[in-house]
Amino acid sequence: MSESKRGRPRDMEVDRRVLDIAAAQLVERGYAGLSIDAVAEAAGVAKTTLYRRWPSKDHLAVAVTARMQEADPVADTGDIRVDLVNYLTHIVAAINRSRSLGLVAELAAAAARHDDIGELIHGVFTRRNALVLALIERAKQRGELRADTDAVVLFDQLAGALYYRVLFTGMPIDPAYAERLVTAALDGAVPTGEMS
Amino acid sequence: MSESKRGRPRDMEVDRRVLDIAAAQLVERGYAGLSIDAVAEAAGVAKTTLYRRWPSKDHLAVAVTARMQEADPVADTGDIRVDLVNYLTHIVAAINRSRSLGLVAELAAAAARHDDIGELIHGVFTRRNALVLALIERAKQRGELRADTDAVVLFDQLAGALYYRVLFTGMPIDPAYAERLVTAALDGAVPTGEMS
Amino acid sequence: MSESKRGRPRDMEVDRRVLDIAAAQLVERGYAGLSIDAVAEAAGVAKTTLYRRWPSKDHLAVAVTARMQEADPVADTGDIRVDLVNYLTHIVAAINRSRSLGLVAELAAAAARHDDIGELIHGVFTRRNALVLALIERAKQRGELRADTDAVVLFDQLAGALYYRVLFTGMPIDPAYAERLVTAALDGAVPTGEMS
Amino acid sequence: MSESKRGRPRDMEVDRRVLDIAAAQLVERGYAGLSIDAVAEAAGVAKTTLYRRWPSKDHLAVAVTARMQEADPVADTGDIRVDLVNYLTHIVAAINRSRSLGLVAELAAAAARHDDIGELIHGVFTRRNALVLALIERAKQRGELRADTDAVVLFDQLAGALYYRVLFTGMPIDPAYAERLVTAALDGAVPTGEMS
DNA sequence: GACTAATCGAGACGGTACGTCAAGTCTTGTG
DNA sequence: CACAAGACTTGACGTACCGTCTCGATTAGTC
Incomplete structure (x- = not known):
């Protein structure tokens, strides 16, 4: 029933770290100043890892904002x-x-x-x-x-x-x-x- | 009284042609699809001429829209x-x-x-x-x-x-x-x- | 001992192709006629790939000549x-x-x-x-x-x-x-x- | 017999001033740093005036060097x-x-x-x-x-x-x-x- | 323990556009 | 004519990101 859970599982820590850094960049330097390369570098993460979760810069930005306005x-x-x-x-x-x-x-x-x-x-x-x-x-x-x-x-x-x-x-x-x-x-x- | 008008005067025809073409591109292909290179080429004008009048793509876009909504x-x-x-x-x-x-x-x-x-x-x-x-x-x-x-x-x-x-x-x-x-x-x- | 070889390895074929074409341009049209854009296009390679290997047109030209006079x-x-x-x-x-x-x-x-x-x-x-x-x-x-x-x-x-x-x-x-x-x-x- | 000498005569002072400034630029910033625009501006002279005397940057540079090595x-x-x-x-x-x-x-x-x-x-x-x-x-x-x-x-x-x-x-x-x-x-x- | 499958880091790559720079030409008006 | 001013064309430069790709190295679960 459940999709077989094979292979290395995703590191959830990565999501947190990336979103934190992306949020910071977004606030400090605006949308245009949000660079995938920079976020990946700052998060100590490969770009591919980023794209595996958010298929584009826009998606990442949305994810960031969604998390920002929780309450x-x-x-x-x-x-x-x-x-x-x-x-x-x-x-x-x-x-x-x-x-x-x-x-x-x-x-x-x-x-x-x-x-x-x-x-x-x-x-x-x-x-x-x-x-x-x-x-x-x-x-x-x-x-x-x-x-x-x-x-x-x-x-x-x-x-x-x-x-x-x-x-x-x-x-x-x-x-x-x-x-x-x-x-x-x-x-x-x-x-x-x-x-x- | 007026600042003496020296040097070759700007070709106002250029403004018209560029804005027309930029407007067309903007409507047809959206903001991201508005390319300075393409506009310059289509208008038969050098890119530098464009930048002399509108210092960035954003400025051009604003000029276009300003003209579009006259009445x-x-x-x-x-x-x-x-x-x-x-x-x-x-x-x-x-x-x-x-x-x-x-x-x-x-x-x-x-x-x-x-x-x-x-x-x-x-x-x-x-x-x-x-x-x-x-x-x-x-x-x-x-x-x-x-x-x-x-x-x-x-x-x-x-x-x-x-x-x-x-x-x-x-x-x-x-x-x-x-x-x-x-x-x-x-x-x-x-x-x-x-x-x- | 050797620096670990991480990341996608460079395509050595690119070097060969680019240098060949650059050499041709250099011989046919002289130094001023050597254009990074043209070489990249003719080699079917992105300009950035060129700049990753040779940080300027001068560097490329040197590389070409270095290869030309082997024997x-x-x-x-x-x-x-x-x-x-x-x-x-x-x-x-x-x-x-x-x-x-x-x-x-x-x-x-x-x-x-x-x-x-x-x-x-x-x-x-x-x-x-x-x-x-x-x-x-x-x-x-x-x-x-x-x-x-x-x-x-x-x-x-x-x-x-x-x-x-x-x-x-x-x-x-x-x-x-x-x-x-x-x-x-x-x-x-x-x-x-x-x-x- | 002689070419008619009509119109405003050339200002010989211009030659001197331009060559001086060009020489300075050449020494300070090298050949690539010699810019016609800059020279014209610094000499308080129009670019057209420059081109009337030296048909290209190269010609100007030669003129400068010719004058530099007199003795x-x-x-x-x-x-x-x-x-x-x-x-x-x-x-x-x-x-x-x-x-x-x-x-x-x-x-x-x-x-x-x-x-x-x-x-x-x-x-x-x-x-x-x-x-x-x-x-x-x-x-x-x-x-x-x-x-x-x-x-x-x-x-x-x-x-x-x-x-x-x-x-x-x-x-x-x-x-x-x-x-x-x-x-x-x-x-x-x-x-x-x-x-x- | 070998095998499989996915993730991860690193970085090359193609592509697209940007904005800049300098050379040289052209078009005004002025002396 | 010469000259100043400055617009214009042309052509290339080098840069910045994006999103894709190809490696090798991990890190699980499965057989």
Whole structure:
């Protein structure tokens, strides 16, 4: 039933060491500065060993980022407004720290280059977002949000604004912006009582 | 008054021809498929001539895209809801057509790589968005939108959601999504009459 | 004892093919006409492979010439006068044939540019001259030449005159000149019996 | 009859300034380090102006060297042995000083590349050598040298040995070598009284 | 203990593009 | 005309990575 386990087994220590070093390079020198040769050398590992695990530089980069964002704190205080601001503030901090910005863009580009990488990336984001979507759903059931609220659309509005602003318009993001964002999304833009 | 114009003047025809060809390559073969050598050859121009005008491949790519998006149609029907849906629908179509997706991501990455490119990109988006921001402002003055609406935040929510969704979560975007987006942004998520 | 031979071994066939083609280019089109790109292409080899073995165009050229002059015929007839004339005549023929002249000058220039190349070139000439120096030594022991004859000086006079004449003064060299040269060097210029 | 002398006359000052600067570059950075662009810039002169006078870099280099070696001291003491040693010692000093070595080789290479440059170079050497050849001729007439001495061959032996030694074998040259050289050339290598 | 099968380290290799450099030509406008 | 300025062509150079390959040496489990 199980595939026969013959031959020398993989050294799991290698995975750890390579990902650590690749993460370091990625943070220090950006995506373009992540060189397979350099990582292999620094990890004391042959390039072939690298390619046996990650079929391309893009795959390695995705693996690194997947491991980097394991735990985003999502607390449910019962006040959706507060919870969302907290969460966005956390993301804002992560973006402003380190080089993660360029990295995120490069990953999106890699996703557009290769379908399989696209799936990996999308999986990463989907898993990361699931907790917040659940949060929103619970607020709907509590009646804090309208029953017809589309959780995904709401979340897209929030997270999307953040990335769009910083990536494309180059404007800064900070906790105050996160708060304005949540307010705007929750309250809407039309005058009260005039909804269609 | 003006700096004396000495020496052989630049051949403006070259700019046109190079940008045309680069645009074609970009659309046909994507960002990675844009090769300075190939463009130079196809344009019948020396590589050095290219580098005299655009100091790197990234710069050329930015120049190309800047020229590509001259006119996005922004009509003011007097109904902001309709105008925004129209505009977003137009962007959705542009994104779904051709390879522009990967290109956008690559440009964002390039922006993160070099500061000067960042400024160029941000300028492009800023100019492109100005018309829509003005549209929103007019709707505010008409009383169609609340007076305290932050136009930039509203726009970030709309455009950002679009790009975020398609780039990072890999979900499709279509006219229906554009409509849901506008509705959500304008009407908000909290039940009517419960605004803080 | 020997350094352990790890990694993929170099393909010696490549050396042979590259040197053959480079030699051909060198002879047909001269030093300036020797292009790394062209050689790599013609040899069906990547440029990087070339640079791994010869760190610059100059190094490659030296390697080519080193291989070209493996066997200069040095016969010992017992008559030093005859032997030297034969040898010089052979060199004269080699110089007059093909482009070797410019090549020799270029190599000397390359030697002045890079120290390591200098050593290579000097090694080539040293090895090439060793046989003739031995010939001269034997003539000394036979008593054909004076015991205090400095073999190196004598050889410098002969070979040097040849190259100097053709390279710097542009005068032709031929077998007759070779003979005059040997006569002059062996017999001296002062009237007999008037030596200091 | 005379070519019409119309238009702006050439600025002779330019020639001087350019040659000065080119000479400096040549000495400081060698032949490859002599860049037309750099010379033009340093001389405050347009490249076209340079090319109007010297049709190529090689021509400029030749012009520079021609001007550099105006006066080699040739004194006639009445003792040919002494005079030759003096002269060679002077050349040895010139070679050992500065970068002239590589330069000489490059010029020889340039001579082999273009016929017209060859003629220029050969002219330079011919003129430079004329005085020494005359010296040798006078020694012949005085009976200091054998009447059948070939002055050119003798000179080739002396100067040639110098250049050959230092360019091709990489051995050092010094006044002592110059002396050994003259002795060997004048006295010959065969035992006294055994001349054929 | 021999055999088999996979991993690992090392490094050569093909390929593709990059960005740079210098030579020499051409095109302006100015004196 | 000469000249300054600088754009342009041409051609090659050397470099940097990527991803593949070929070795020999380990390191298991299997027979």
